[in-house]
Amino acid sequence: MKNRAKPTNRQGGAVTAEKLREEAARLFWEKGYAATTTREIAESLGVQRASIYYHIESKEELLYDLCVESLRNIRSAVATAVADKSDPLDRVRAMIRAHVVSMLEDREKHATMLTELRALSAPRRAEIVRLRDEYESLVRAIVSEAQEAGVLWKEASAKELELALLNLLNWTIFWYRTDGELSPEDLAKLFEKIYLGGVART
Amino acid sequence: MKNRAKPTNRQGGAVTAEKLREEAARLFWEKGYAATTTREIAESLGVQRASIYYHIESKEELLYDLCVESLRNIRSAVATAVADKSDPLDRVRAMIRAHVVSMLEDREKHATMLTELRALSAPRRAEIVRLRDEYESLVRAIVSEAQEAGVLWKEASAKELELALLNLLNWTIFWYRTDGELSPEDLAKLFEKIYLGGVART
DNA sequence: GTCTATATTAGGATAGAC
């Protein structure tokens, strides 16, 4: 057996920028960005501290890339989910489902993006805020269309309804457990029912 | 003029544990607990770094005290608000109002408590989790009573309805601005309407 | 692509004077 390309790390494969980002997302979510050290990231991957700098320029780059990926993923999930729906209420339902499922299936990344924005330097933060605003515009447009079609309240603005919806969905990252009773789909159904119909018995 | 007790800091008064906690809450919320340095806290108060250790034992103590205070305040606000109501639906409404107003009027403290728990050492974290669970039990009891009285859904459990309610309310800390269009009371009314009645036009 | 070794700075906390 030739020993070329024999890795000395414990993960079996070469450390790639991809693996780095995965592990970073996990640790950033577990301990927070500022409290996570590059030492820990390297240790988790079974390599020396210096080795990770072959793949990345800085710790902040890991956070930035992760935020970009998170926002691209959720935006694309929602856009795809509503693409083949024309009924305004169906589009709202599809959006809720896609947002919740996408968010919870890649929870570490989305949670980090949603809560660690302030750790980025000003230029990178501005870029992420721009992407986030773009996503919020998509959500708001879907809400607004439903209002115009007469199937959602008009007593509140599209902005207010959008913020309330994201409130209801996003906080889930803080308590959702993969080993819990409710699947992402179950939660999406619950939130859809509550958002559209409320919890009061009629 | 005698110059005894003349403070050299820029704040005009003596630095007290109270002022320390206020400033810490502000900075912890602005930059996160781990990214906030004791140097910055001292600088904001106009004193030398060493001086703050006369009032506290460690940076972590600031976070812990702040979490305890936050949970005591919101619990007491909600308990007081529902105390004189007997109608189950009125109690739910009063709880929403008190939670939102209390949370937003002392936003830095509550936000820090809600998001920086993981920075505490295990014993202190356990203590805060216990207080938080106590508060959640109060919320759940109010929801549960309303279900038993037949005025809220029973298709979902009290736990699910409680989690969904706190979702809807808590995420507000991430976007609420004191200079925005909506007051805490306005937001409480909006959330009350959405939570109980949903946003679909009937 | 990963290693050893290290430069460099920052951060929490303490000692002891006033």
Place this chain on the structure above:
DNA sequence: GTCTATCCTAATATAGAC
């Protein structure tokens, strides 16, 4: 109750060998 001075550790990142 605050100051100056400093200890000590931990952290990001780089240099250069293999």
